[in-house]
């Protein structure tokens with residue numbers, strides 16, 4: 001006997017379950033609104049379904065993040081004093097001042113009146129370039145690659161990319177993440193300089209450089225859609 005339909009919770013995932021007499025196996029779907037549904041054969045138990053969901057956990061997180069990215073974005077910024085902006089995983093309040101370039105000073109992010117997304121995106125890129133260039137060094141040694149350069153730029157919904165000639169690109173929006181998650185993005189891109197695909201060998205390189213990388217990956221997926229990603233910076 002099935003104990004469904006109903007809602008099944010697995011960790012922080014919530015799955016709406018319905019039963020179909022005709023199904024022979026479980027079908028998991030992430031809907032457009034990022035909700036998860038399962039259609040299950042009538043004899044499937046709660047324990048069995050939990051196992052199936054657990055086995056597909058990273059896939060589900062990925063899909064949920066994807067749908068959220070495409071769906072509702074975090075609220076738009078208004079660029080008024082007191083508004084919070086993330087930098088290296090910490091929130092800094094904005095202070096609108098009369099003039100000057102964007103700068104982080106005494107725990108406040110200063111923005112000249114009339115400025116907005118463009119000025120702030122430029123700031124993330126400006127501070128991101130030297131910060132990432134320093135941060136990447138130990139990983140370069142550890143992974144044994146020689147990137148030809150590192151650029152901070154908009155990359156759509158990707159965290160990073162790299163080109164055949166060894167150029168590594170990092171999305172400016174990663175500067176909002178905590179440093180340990182930025183490390184994961186860097187390691188991921190550097191590992192691609194060895195292997196272009198996401199095959200087993202690629203993940204071995206990542207794991208060797210950053211043990212427990214799956215945990216970072218999952219955290220990145222969950223944090224990702226909370227970041228500020230204005231149209232001007234995509």
Ligand SMILES: [Zn+2]
Nearest residue numbers: 188192197198
């Ligand atoms: Zn990749």
